[in-house]
Amino acid sequence: xxxxxxxxxTSAEDAxxxxxxxxxxxxxxxxxxxxxxxxxxxxxxxxGLSLLQSCALSLLVFTGASQFALVGALAxxxxxxxxxxxxxxxxxxxxxxxxxxxxxxxxxxxVRPLAAQWVIDETTAVTLAQPTRRARRLGFTVxxxxxxxxxxxxxxxxxxxxxxxxxxxxxxLDAAGPAVFLALLxxxxxxxxxxxxxxxxVLLGLGLLPVLPxxxxxxxxxxxxxxxxxxxxxxRGRGADDAGRSDEPDATDxxxxxxxxxxxxxxx
Amino acid sequence: xxxxxxxxxxALGCYVVKLAGLLVPAQAVERPLVRRLAALLPVxxxxxxxxxxxxxxxxxLVLDARAAGLAAAAVxxxxxxxxxxxxxxxxxxxxxxxxxxx
Numbered sequence: 001x002x003x004x005x006x007x008x009x010t011s012a013e014d015a016x017x018x019x020x021x022x023x024x025x026x027x028x029x030x031x032x033x034x035x036x037x038x039x040x041x042x043x044x045x046x047x048g049l050s051l052l053q054s055c056a057l058s059l060l061v062f063t064g065a066s067q068f069a070l071v072g073a074l075a076x077x078x079x080x081x082x083x084x085x086x087x088x089x090x091x092x093x094x095x096x097x098x099x100x101x102x103x104x105x106x107x108x109x110x111v112r113p114l115a116a117q118w119v120i121d122e123t124t125a126v127t128l129a130q131p132t133r134r135a136r137r138l139g140f141t142v143x144x145x146x147x148x149x150x151x152x153x154x155x156x157x158x159x160x161x162x163x164x165x166x167x168x169x170x171x172x173l174d175a176a177g178p179a180v181f182l183a184l185l186x187x188x189x190x191x192x193x194x195x196x197x198x199x200x201x202v203l204l205g206l207g208l209l210p211v212l213p214x215x216x217x218x219x220x221x222x223x224x225x226x227x228x229x230x231x232x233x234x235x236r237g238r239g240a241d242d243a244g245r246s247d248e249p250d251a252t253d254x255x256x257x258x259x260x261x262x263x264x265x266x267x268x
Numbered sequence: 269x270x271x272x273x274x275x276x277x278x279a280l281g282c283y284v285v286k287l288a289g290l291l292v293p294a295q296a297v298e299r300p301l302v303r304r305l306a307a308l309l310p311v312x313x314x315x316x317x318x319x320x321x322x323x324x325x326x327x328x329l330v331l332d333a334r335a336a337g338l339a340a341a342a343v344x345x346x347x348x349x350x351x352x353x354x355x356x357x358x359x360x361x362x363x364x365x366x367x368x369x370x
Binding site for chain 2: 035060061066074077089096115116117171194202206224225
């Protein structure tokens with residue numbers, strides 16, 4: 001039916017993406033990621049945070065990686081400000097998502113303070129994948145709402161469950177945090193620069209761990225990002241130099257043949 | 269009390285950057301260098317955090333069941349498993365290695 005009415009043009013077909021398809025996309029992401037709030041609740045309670053503290057984090061911070069980072073740093077004995085700084089730096093990427101989303105969604109100013117809390121990896125991913133403004137707004141809203149509700153509900157259940165489970169480490173739940181980080185990190189490691197940043201950050205993070213106060217090594221490891229940018233800039237600069245230099249010998253080689261013979265003739 | 273301070277600072281900071289993204293005129297942060305840094309910063313932080321939460325115990329480096337769990341998560345990622353399955357693989361393998369190792 002749709003094939004009969006829709007023109008063969010794919011962009012036009014995309015533009016007619018039915019609301020039900022957008023909702024399906026949004027629910028898929030919202031439910032899958034929302035359920036992992038359980039892992040956060042357990043990890044948070046296992047790290048020594050109270051039920052209220054765990055729930056406050058999911059309600060107020062609502063950006064998973066920052067939450068895991070904060071409870072990890074607090075469990076490791078970091079002071080509250082270095083722990084918060086690490087979590088904050090992880091949250092900075094949301095500002096860049098917001099920039100893209102504000103253009104795509106064109107939200108009224110009054111709605112923005114409310115929508116802001118939902119500006120995270122997953123809502124951005126779903127919104128960017130939609131063809132029209134209507135679909136984007138729908139995708140953002142459904143993903144945001146589903147994820148927010150489920151993430152908070154499962155945080156509560158996880159934090160409650162952690163007590164029932166007893167020793168959360170015996171259940172391997174201390175591996176949930178790093179697995180979440182790895183899952184978020186993996187798709188970012190596409191180019192050599194990204195891999196170099198990750199490698200250097202691991203070395204800094206682990207190498208400085210025994211000698212610096214808890215939480216500080218991660219912040220120092222963040223320097224891998226600007227360092228890699230400087231190195232990239234240098235390499236690009238030197239690459240341009242190399243190209244210039246390799247051009248020169250070519251040019252002189254070309255001129256050298258006759259020039260050399262001219263000189264050798266002079267020598268004679 | 270310390271925990272509440274950390275929660276308060278994190279919640280405020282994280283909300284402000286989200287809102288800033290929606291309110292700031294695009295050209296203010298559109299500079300390529302800023303965008304590039306913003307893309308690389310999470311890479312560095314996530315890599316360092318993954319390593320620390322896998323290989324650290326307090327201030328000492330250790331190799332324990334978590335490493336096996338992380339390896340399982342990596343395999344699941346390579347096989348393009350969904351997010352929840354990746355986390356589940358890490359948890360199950362870590363618990364399994366601990367159960368076997370006593």
